[in-house]
Amino acid sequence: AQTVTQSQPEMSVQEAETVTLSCTYDTSESDYYLFWYKQPPSRQMILVIRQEAYKQQNATENRFSVNFQKAAKSFSLKISDSQLGDAAMYFCAYRSWASGTYKYIFGTGTRLKVLA
Amino acid sequence: EAQVTQNPRYLITVTGKKLTVTCSQNMNHEYMSWYRQDPGLGLRQIYYSMNVEVTDKGDVPEGYKVSRKEKRNFPLILESPSPNQTSLYFCASSLLGDQGEQYFGPGTRLTVT
Numbered sequence: 001a002q003t004v005t006q007s008q009p010e011m012s013v014q015e016a017e018t019v020t021l022s023c024t025y026d027t028s029e030s031d032y033y034l035f036w037y038k039q040p041p042s043r044q045m046i047l048v049i050r051q052e053a054y055k056q057q058n059a060t061e062n063r064f065s066v067n068f069q070k071a072a073k074s075f076s077l078k079i080s081d082s083q084l085g086d087a088a089m090y091f092c093a094y095r096s097w098a099s100g101t102y103k104y105i106f107g108t109g110t111r112l113k114v115l116a
Numbered sequence: 117e118a119q120v121t122q123n124p125r126y127l128i129t130v131t132g133k134k135l136t137v138t139c140s141q142n143m144n145h146e147y148m149s150w151y152r153q154d155p156g157l158g159l160r161q162i163y164y165s166m167n168v169e170v171t172d173k174g175d176v177p178e179g180y181k182v183s184r185k186e187k188r189n190f191p192l193i194l195e196s197p198s199p200n201q202t203s204l205y206f207c208a209s210s211l212l213g214d215q216g217e218q219y220f221g222p223g224t225r226l227t228v229t
Contacts, residue, residue, distance in 0.1 A: 045220035091158055102147060102166055103174060106159040
């Protein structure tokens with residue numbers, strides 16, 4: 001069975017600085033998707049970034065980028081130029097790519113605090 | 117506006133009293149799913165559905181039922197709620213296929229006393 005581990009329950013970053021959130025996963029599959037979701041105090045789940053395992057290039061969305069290390073089964077999220085609005089819970093998630101398998105596995109989350 | 121709606125948003129009930137949390141999406145998505153979120157445990161998938169009349173168990177299906185009679189609706193049923201089902205519940209939907217970005221509802225806070 002697949003697992004997703006976020007080992008940092010809480011992180012802090014100074015406004016305008018860069019922070020990296022860690023995520024490791026375990027799977028025997030070769031093709032899959034990885035996601036980072038943001039959950040602000042409003043509780044709404046917002047997709048931040050997505051990575052397909054078959055793509056070697058790391059995904060980037062504006063100030064958000066990932067470091068995807070497939071062999072190491074690592075999928076970290078880097079937030080550059082941190083803003084107060086980035087303060088939230090961040091969840092790493094895994095989804096199998098195999099046809100007919102649409103289970104999602106989420107990590108336990110990392111709470112990010114942004115200090116002014 | 118494309119959205120996933122859930123009702124009710126907040127619910128306090130007593131042990132054993134059957135309840136239903138509704139979920140509806142207006143994006144013609146094939147895939148719908150229910151999650152529960154608990155502190156320190158993240159989100160855990162309860163059930164999911166890839167099409168009408170097709171449902172499958174997630175990681176924590178015990179004590180829950182679902183049905184998918186229409187493409188847009190995916191209600192979550194608790195036949196006999198217990199206090200350990202006190203949680204924050206999310207419904208989500210997506211297209212099938214590679215992109216598969218999930219759109220989440222606003223959440224339902226359930227308390228079972």
